[in-house]
Amino acid sequence: MVKVTVKFFAVGRDITGSDELMLELPEGTTAGEVLIQVKQRYPAFEKVAALLVAVNLDYADTATVLYDGDELAVIPPVSGG
């Protein structure tokens, strides 16, 4: 198993009510699979078509494999000015 921290920002914090989530995942889990889990837990995320994901502060795509201690940031767009 690998331990991964999922960080939430902006409207994602409203959806989850917190700014991070610790997950224990099987080896080889990808960022996309974590997103699916997050959406199952918080269905409102389904609506957020545009989500930027970063693993350990580096731009990532859904195929990125997560390792123990990784941090997955889920960043929805914001528009205020």
Next chain:
Amino acid sequence: MKIFIPTPLRQYAGGHESVAVEAATVGGALDQLVAAYPAMKKNLYNETDELRSFINIYKGDEDIRYLQNLATPLAENDELTIVPSIAGGAGTANMTGSVAEAAEVSLSNDEVRRYSRHLIMPEFGMEGQKKLKQASVLMIGAGGLGSPLGMYLAAAGIGKIGIVDYDVVDESNLQRQLLHRTADIGKPKSASAKATINSLNPNVEVETYNVPLTSDNALQILSGYDVIADGTDNFPTRYLVNDACVMLRKPNVYGSIFRFEGQVSVFYADSENKYGIKGACYRCLYPEPPPPGLVPSCAEGGVLGVLPGIIGTMQAIETIKLIAGIGEPLINRLLLFDALKMKFRELKLRKNPHCAVCSEHPSVTTLIDYEAFCGMPAHDHIADAALTSSQTQIQTQPSTPMSMQPTNQANGEITVQQLKSRMDAGEDLFIIDVREPNEYQIVKLGGTTLIPLNTVPDNLSKIPKDREVIVHCKMGGRSAKAIEFLKSQGYTNLKNLTGGINAYATEIDKTMPTY
């Protein structure tokens, strides 16, 4: 070894793209170049024979400033590249002025005194200041972000500032939009911003565009400026500005805010930009907009007043760096700021090779209908019927009827006048207020029951089925959703207070505040 000559300087080097030299150091190589092409000298060196600050020399992919400068040793196969900075002319279509022109503008004695704290920094100096004077920056939006941005750019001595904003100053803007003063309420923001900028620094030329930025006028307006700074308040305009910048090959200094959090980046997709970095654009990050109503604007979600002060100021710094050609721009980096945690995080970005606008084979090559693309209007004004509550939409399960769009049913409405006369008649009314507790603290109607919209499903026991239930919120949008939901739960005698508590405050009891 070879020295690569950039397009604008080739005219001084016999038209050559590269020149072969043999030397042991960078300084020696440049000496040989100047010996062969004397016209290069005034473009490379200043009056005191120092390398001009807007000239960057790279050995391979490293700036010699971070090596040993002119003393940097060279080996047989090393390659040197001369890279002049933006306002100095990088040889791309969008950049105004040439290297020679950059050296030609002069500062008056007044300007020298005014900008002396810039001039005495060796990294900035006269060269940097002249580049600011020669440069033009277009601000999209003269609001929260545009305020510090416009004021700092003006104070710094940018030659020309364009302001696109068609909004008027509202009292609720003054908590964060420092370009505007109490006396400016009701005036066009572009005019108010121009007055503030002129009073800060009369040397700055200000051009105002008191019109919405649209696909019809964007290319024309943006094309007159060196750098575009996006401080707008809505998604359609953000995509429009991004796409227009990509098409015009201009840098887009991006800032955006949400309650206590902000984002800053520099989107510079032009592959020939002077940094030699293929920059990501906004669409590389977010190929599609979020669905309408999901991400609240400042008007809907609120914003800490100081937050745009931080983010807009960082946009001003990035703009000045791009123009002066100093430092490392935020290209391919997204800076996230969290005011509550007082934390900055930086994400590395990458250009999306399949990006719809900035990839090699873009599918979007002309400006489109951005309001249709985003499914929302290109402003953040809250319209009564269009109001969508962020809290509700996101905390409600998508399968429940509450996420449905409200429908306007005249027979299910009650006006504030009707409500008032029934209250005055002493009728025993059951009124629920579906706003959030913090809104209830701002202002409330007497004798109401507070049940925030997202808690309605858990509080059905508090809402009687056998009598009339009047539902209200701030403006009527959330109460309409609550009524939709209650109907699905078998309630039949429901009335929505038209225009919400704001209408009551404006039309019935003017001592009540609106927010």
